[in-house]
Amino acid sequence: MKKIRFGTPEEFVPTKFCKNLNYQETDIQYDLSKITYKQTNRGCVIELPLQYQEEVYGFGLQLKGFRHKGTKKTLRTNSDPVANTGDSHAPVPFFVTTNGYGIYLDTARNATFYCGYGKNKNRPPKPNNAVTVTAEALYEKTALEEDTVMAIEIPYAKGIDLYLFEGDTITDIVAQYNQFSGGGCDVPEWGLGVYYRCYVKSTGDQVMEQAKYFRDNQIPCDVIGLEPGWHSRSYPCSYQWDSERFPNYREVVEYLRKNDFHINLWEHAFIDATSPLYHEMKDHSGDFEVWQGLVPDFVTEEARKRFSDYHRKHLIDLGIDGFKLDECDNSDFVLDWSFPDCIEFPSGIDGDVYHNLFGTLYMQTMLEALGEHETFSEVRQAGALASSYPFVLYSDLYDHRDFIRGVVNCGFSGLLWTPEVREGKTKTDFIRRLQTAVFSVQCLINAWYCEQAPWLEFGCEEEVKALLNERKKLIPMLKKAFEKYHRTGIPPVRALVMDYTADPETYGIDDEYLLGDSLLVAPMTAEQTQRRVYLPKGEWTDYWTGKTVPSGWLDVRTDNIPVYVKAER
Structure with missing residues (x-):
């Protein structure tokens, strides 16, 4: 270099x-x-x-x-x-x-x-x-x-x-x-399992009931996520448990931990006036608000320390080991909710520059709070030099084809992306989306607006269980891929053109990707009953059948997700 x-x-x-x-x-x-x-x-x-x-x-x-x-x-x-x-x-x-x-x-x-x-x-x-x-x-x-x-x-x-x-x-x-950038992120093995984010209005008792459903039915789930409803105020945030929905929050945390769940909490960094952080952060924030909440200046050490100390004392020491850091990106073409570029911060940073650094600085602040605790969390904005942060990007968008392209593209830039699953228009749509999530770096089912597990309306619990058990089988391979990422910088998920740069056939393929050292994944959307798959030069076998498959282009018709294994050299 x-x-x-x-x-x-x-x-x-x-x-x-x-x-x-x-x-x-x-x-x-x-x-x-x-x-x-x-x-x-x-x-x-x-x-x-x-x-x-x-x-x-x-x-x-x-x-x-x-x-x-x-x-x-x-x-x-x-x-x-x-x-x-x-x-x-x-x-x-x-x-x-x-x-x-x-x-x-x-x-x-x-x-x-x-x-x-x-x-x-x-x-x-x-x-x-x-x-x-x-x-x-x-x-x-x-x-x-x-x-x-x-x-x-x-x-x-x-x-x-x-x-x-x-x-x-x-x-x-x-x-x-x-x-x-500092190497690839090191992630805990549990972080490579299954994530389930509960309905936003869930009470503490309902969260425990959801967790019990997973264990009673032997459906794999490693991380339970709580959405904005756990806060007493969430737009902006109080970072305090809601006394009506979670009067028993300590019992909830203890129950989840006892039953081998890790716990991830949603938040964003805009601070509500009801929060204990508000007055001590007021002089360490920008001169514009978002949703009438403070915008902390995470450029300054003092702002990061106050924010991280609060989270460590009140949440992490309680047993929380993950966070979903929302809305640290910017307003979109539909709603103008974020701070303007002309905002002024105590550090002197410009608003447009802060938009592009906000997610990185937010991740750093939360990692300071977590200290020695391992995590594999979520964030909605990351940028340059972000490979060492154990956070995965997600979105409020939901086009399946775009989500697949995101998986393919993220490896070019030191980023991780989850093609999270929420609801499905049909059973086929839901299953196709879940197939993609299972064969990605983070298997996330985000049911934040679903009052029940989203597969129940389609009567496909057994198919979901089989796919999530398949995810469990992938964990050792994914752990090795992340260890390699941490050691060498080689991303765990890559576009075909990354490994096969000399092969022009790979140059336009944005709907297949390499996962780990040996898997090639070719997701399908609900609209597809068949697709073309390209296997670069080498020896390949079908992941599901073990049968040898020739390299080159092939036409595939399947209800499953096409996955192929490259022979080790």
Whole structure:
């Protein structure tokens, strides 16, 4: 890896807050003279060449796009991306290409990446009077079958640190980026089991009844999650147990722990006036509110300490070992609920920069509270250099196809993503979604708005039990994959192009992924009765039947989820 500094970088950048940053400079082959930098009245611009047929991937959790060559990406934290424009729960200014390198820009601004645009070349005249009759064909006609330029614009900044990584495959490059970030996260074995989040209005007695249902029916469940109803006030949060729904909260926690459940609590960081934290955090928060609650400045050590000390004393010491950190991303295109970019914080950080760092700083604060306690929790915003945090991204969106693309994409950027299951439109829809969740890094059933277990209305308890038992069988393999992630930076879930970068057939596959060292997973949605699956060169067997399957493209028709095992070398 190699660091190149242009101009004078800003103060509040992701490396400033990366506690385990591991920069180890090495020789590189990339010709750095090809990278140009200029200052403009809009910020700064970096340009570098992209070769014809060089493909671009990454930029964080991209639910709407995969193969980014020829597109414009503005990396803005946003909870409701509606198009392939770069908006994301977890934008990361890191990209990789099929030409053996990756680049990380150390910024928390809403940077824009023009991924393969043509420069002024003083072209000779080339007569062409061809006419097209559709918009699609018209714009396809303008695609550039030539070398182009990656132009990166960072607003406001007067300088930037650029980090360049090289490797034989995209997996090699991403592993180095993750090692630079502090390595992959280490997770407890129980965190790789089954998560079930209870109905938001559940009482303490109903939570215990739900837990008893799992144990009595021998349905695997390792983590019980409580949604906003456990708070006495939840929008914003009090961080105190509700006296009506949970007058017996100590009994509930004791019952769950006694029956081998781990406990995860929902919250967000906006502090209600009824909270014991309110007055002591008032001077350590921004000058705008969210839902009439304080926005803590987690840049400051004092704010983090007060927030984490409270959680340790009142929740973690009680027996809580996980948290779902909600709404630390930004308002979406539908509802304007978050703080404005013009907010002012005691630390001096800008609002747009804080949006892009909020999730990371929130995770750090909660890890300080947890101390030596192991966790595998959830967060709704993460960004650059996040691989060492044992948190998994989730969403309020619910398109199954987008969720699968999220699984495929997350591995490019040091992120983890759960294609969580809530309800299903049909039995097939529910089962297809659960199949995807079982073969992902976190198997999460989020029944926060379901008064009963969501499979009961479809009468498919036995099918659900079989799938969740399959998840139990996967835990040893997943644990090894995470140990490898922690040690080497190789993500536990990867797009096919990451391992098989030399195989052009993998370049556009955004609905298959590699899980661990040997599994290839090809989920199906409810609308599919069959699908095409690509198996790269090698020896493969069907996960379910053990039968040998030839590499290459194959057509699959099944009610199950297509999974294949690669032979060990």
